[in-house]
Amino acid sequence: MLQAIELTKHYASIPAVENVTFELEGGQILGCLGPNGSGKSTTVKMITGLLKPSRGRVLFRREDIRRDLVSYRKQLGYVPEEPNLYPYLSGREYLEMVGILREIPQPKLGKRIDDLLALLSLYPSRHSALASYSKGMRQRVLLIAALLDDPDLLILDEPLSGLDVSSALVLKNLIRALGERGKAVFYCSHVLEVVEQVCSHLLILRQGAVLAYGSTGDIQKRIGHSSLERSFHHLVEDVDPDRVTREIIDVIRAA
Amino acid sequence: MNRIFHGSNAGEEDLNISMGLLLALLALPGGFVSLLLFDKYGSFLQWLRGETKFDPLAAALPDEYFFIVLSMVVTGGVALWWWDSIFPDRRDFVNLVSLPIATSRIFLANSVAIVILTCLCVIDVNAASSVLFPAGVAAAQPGLRFVLQFAWVHALVVALASVFSFFAVFASTGLLMVLLPYTVFRRISAYVRTLIATLLLAALSTSFTVPRMILALPRSPHSPLRFLPSAWFLGLCQLLRGRADSSLAELGHMAILGLIATGVLAFVAYAVSYRRCFVRLLELADAPPGHLGVHTSWIFPVLDFLILHTPFQRAGYRFVIKTLLRNEAHALAAGGFFGLGIVVASRTLFATFNSTGSSPLPSADVLSIPFILCYCLVVGIRFVFDVPAHLQANWIFRLLLNRSIEESAALARRVILCFALPCVVLVAFPFYLRCWGWRVALVHLGVVKIWVVLLTEVFLVGFRKLPFTCTYPLFRHSAVVAAITYVFGYFAFTALTAELESEAFLSPARGIVSLAISLGVWYAVLRVRKNLTEVDEPLVFEDIPAPAFDLLHLSDRGG
Numbered sequence: 168m169l170q171a172i173e174l175t176k177h178y179a180s181i182p183a184v185e186n187v188t189f190e191l192e193g194g195q196i197l198g199c200l201g202p203n204g205s206g207k208s209t210t211v212k213m214i215t216g217l218l219k220p221s222r223g224r225v226l227f228r229r230e231d232i233r234r235d236l237v238s239y240r241k242q243l244g245y246v247p248e249e250p251n252l253y254p255y256l257s258g259r260e261y262l263e264m265v266g267i268l269r270e271i272p273q274p275k276l277g278k279r280i281d282d283l284l285a286l287l288s289l290y291p292s293r294h295s296a297l298a299s300y301s302k303g304m305r306q307r308v309l310l311i312a313a314l315l316d317d318p319d320l321l322i323l324d325e326p327l328s329g330l331d332v333s334s335a336l337v338l339k340n341l342i343r344a345l346g347e348r349g350k351a352v353f354y355c356s357h358v359l360e361v362v363e364q365v366c367s368h369l370l371i372l373r374q375g376a377v378l379a380y381g382s383t384g385d386i387q388k389r390i391g392h393s394s395l396e397r398s399f400h401h402l403v404e405d406v407d408p409d410r411v412t413r414e415i416i417d418v419i420r421a422a
Numbered sequence: 423m424n425r426i427f428h429g430s431n432a433g434e435e436d437l438n439i440s441m442g443l444l445l446a447l448l449a450l451p452g453g454f455v456s457l458l459l460f461d462k463y464g465s466f467l468q469w470l471r472g473e474t475k476f477d478p479l480a481a482a483l484p485d486e487y488f489f490i491v492l493s494m495v496v497t498g499g500v501a502l503w504w505w506d507s508i509f510p511d512r513r514d515f516v517n518l519v520s521l522p523i524a525t526s527r528i529f530l531a532n533s534v535a536i537v538i539l540t541c542l543c544v545i546d547v548n549a550a551s552s553v554l555f556p557a558g559v560a561a562a563q564p565g566l567r568f569v570l571q572f573a574w575v576h577a578l579v580v581a582l583a584s585v586f587s588f589f590a591v592f593a594s595t596g597l598l599m600v601l602l603p604y605t606v607f608r609r610i611s612a613y614v615r616t617l618i619a620t621l622l623l624a625a626l627s628t629s630f631t632v633p634r635m636i637l638a639l640p641r642s643p644h645s646p647l648r649f650l651p652s653a654w655f656l657g658l659c660q661l662l663r664g665r666a667d668s669s670l671a672e673l674g675h676m677a678i679l680g681l682i683a684t685g686v687l688a689f690v691a692y693a694v695s696y697r698r699c700f701v702r703l704l705e706l707a708d709a710p711p712g713h714l715g716v717h718t719s720w721i722f723p724v725l726d727f728l729i730l731h732t733p734f735q736r737a738g739y740r741f742v743i744k745t746l747l748r749n750e751a752h753a754l755a756a757g758g759f760f761g762l763g764i765v766v767a768s769r770t771l772f773a774t775f776n777s778t779g780s781s782p783l784p785s786a787d788v789l790s791i792p793f794i795l796c797y798c799l800v801v802g803i804r805f806v807f808d809v810p811a812h813l814q815a816n817w818i819f820r821l822l823l824n825r826s827i828e829e830s831a832a833l834a835r836r837v838i839l840c841f842a843l844p845c846v847v848l849v850a851f852p853f854y855l856r857c858w859g860w861r862v863a864l865v866h867l868g869v870v871k872i873w874v875v876l877l878t879e880v881f882l883v884g885f886r887k888l889p890f891t892c893t894y895p896l897f898r899h900s901a902v903v904a905a906i907t908y909v910f911g912y913f914a915f916t917a918l919t920a921e922l923e924s925e926a927f928l929s930p931a932r933g934i935v936s937l938a939i940s941l942g943v944w945y946a947v948l949r950v951r952k953n954l955t956e957v958d959e960p961l962v963f964e965d966i967p968a969p970a971f972d973l974l975h976l977s978d979r980g981g
Contacts, residue, residue, distance in 0.1 A: 255748035
């Protein structure tokens with residue numbers, strides 16, 4: 168369904184992402200992992216069409232997305248990393264605005280918004296300004312906005328950030344269920360346990376390049392570690408966490 | 423201090439200007455007006471005018487009053503601008519309270535910062551006029567003593583008037599915070615600020631009448647001047663110069679009392695509201711409570727049916743109207759422009775009625791009133807369209823909007839006209855109907871509507887963005903040119919159109935000239951718009967300046 172072919176992005180002359188290639192089929196949940204500055208967010212912005220690659224292409228159903236971004240985005244649901252919303256709009260007003268822009272017919276839109284707000288425990292505060300929402304509530308609003316038009320492709324960038332335990336559980340189950348319904352999900356996160364539980368495939372980035380790509384089981388088998396955390400650490404981390412911990416304690420003591 | 427200068431939303435709202443530029447802007451009005459007054463006091467020009475007996479102190483009275491009002495308006499405006507930053511906010515609370523500092527020390531530090539800023543602002547606003555104005559007034563007077571005496575009294579009075587104004591605004595903030603629940607205060611804050619801004623602008627218009635009234639003060643013991651703070655400071659000025667009769671001396675004493683009372687009130691209100699709000703800030707909601715837009719939600723479906731025909735227009739209209747009405751900076755800026763319009767229109771109205779009385783047909787000045795109101799409103803809304811609101815949140819529009827959509831101007835036009843036309847119909851129409859009957863009222867309504875639509879079209883030439891979602895435009899680099907254009911545009915729009923209409927009332931044949939001019943403007947707008955749309959992307963989110971040169975990439979083509 169989605170193909171990234173040699174995606175490259177340079178800021179000035181500094182490469183942020185270099186030759187990232189992967190494929191995402193319907194029903195697959197592809198987890199994108201990497202340490203800070205590994206190019207995850209830049210990759211996400213390129214595959215949503217928010218950022219134009221310096222080189223390479225993104226194909227959706229074998230068509231370059233930049234040929235017709237509007238119809239591509241019609242089939243795309245996106246939850247960004249930061250819950251940046253207009254604070255003076257209410258949750259319902261924001262979702263209504265998104266729904267109108269997605270051209271969802273009015274009576275259907277109102278009912279769908281209210282149902283989703285109720286299911287994600289936001290209905291009582293639907294008319295309150297988004298400024299008064301907690302981070303988790305804003306994250307849920309973004310999730311509803313992404314799901315509103317039943318998209319075929321979901322791109323989720325740290326969607327669990329700020330969510331409480333039960334909402335996080337709902338979201339994890341929801342992602343799995345969407346995968347089973349044939350939706351393609353691109354899932355970016357730092358939380359390795361969740362990626363391990365949810366994702367069928369993995370894309371591990373480091374310094375803007377692909378370090379590992381394949382099914383979750385294959386990657387773990389290849390590296391020879393039973394847990395994803397160990398595998399990830401084996402692949403990307405330069406530092407020895409035990410040594411750094413000891414040194415921090417030493418510095419604090421010395422002070 | 424840095425936080426107060428740059429606002430509590432520094433980095434989030436792009437309505438910040440540098441400290442140097444702000445100080446220069448604040449100093450500008452006093453200096454500029456002082457320079458304009460040089461010719462009035464020059465001995466050579468007095469000789470040319472045949473003024474052999476010239477009393478500089480008597481001649482300076484209206485100008486002195488104008489400087490007092492100007493310093494109060496500018497300093498009050500600054501206090502209004504810093505309204506949100508004067509009191510520590512949630513971010514300050516989170517950053518400071520976790521540190522081992524007593525809240526009393528935070529209070530003291532903030533108080534000291536406010537006092538320093540007040541002094542800085544007072545000096546900056548009045549420095550130029552305190553040097554240039556006395557120098558101008560004393561130009562024809564022999565000896566240095568007169569200059570120094572005049573200068574210190576002027577400097578002291580305008581400085582005290584500034585301090586009074588700053589504390590008055592500060593005290594009203596504090597009092598509202600003390601008297602109202604915090605959430606209610608947050609909710610009405612923008613409206614109160616707009617009201618105070620309008621009152622400050624209205625105070626400027628008193629400089630045309632108060633100097634005349636003050637001379638008649640001894641004969642009118644119940645004069646409303648006794649309740650006007652700017653008149654108190656003029657009384658103080660005359661008292662210090664030894665030219666005050668008993669009524670002016672009384673005003674001067676009221677200035678001192680008023681200053682002390684405002685200062686004490688500001689401090690007490692600040693201390694109480696600090697105790698009440700700051701220490702409980704995390705318990706208080708940061709945003710207006712209650713249900714937003716529930717009572718007005720029926721309006722949008724009606725507008726969808728009547729004037730909003732596409733998803734872009736429907737979603738965009740909702741977004742723009744809510745930003746205009748709910749985002750404080752935007753509401754304040756647009757309200758300020760409209761307030762200015764009300765002040766100028768009401769001054770024109772009173773001046774006209776005082777000079778001419780009633781007549782069978784309205785004069786050009788009377789006809790210009792809705793033009794003035796609409797011009798200020800259209801310019802104000804058009805100006806705030808360019809000021810971004812929560813720019814990081816515009817990703818949703820970047821994601822969902824089709825860049826080739828050519829409806830930005832159509833949306834902006836609908837928003838502007840939705841504000842401007844009701845203003846004409848509801849405010850101006852009943853007035854003309856009452857004074858001059860149906861014929862004049864209907865014709866005037868039609869003419870104003872046509873010109874307002876044309877004005878909107880002129881201001882929307884080249885407009886290709888969703889309001890509030892685009893980065894700051896080139897305006898920053900050409901602010902002076904834009905300001906001059908707005909001023910010239912004001913005179914052209916309000917005077918010329920009203921004059922043409924007045925002529926048409928006298929002789930309907932002359933109305934053809936007016937019609938021809940409006941058609942000419944319409945044609946010119948269409949031509950310019952056609953040329954622009956052929957080259958550019960219809961919808962943008964970044965106002966990037968056109969490059970000084972283009973690379974032709976000849977080598978690429980050769981390869």
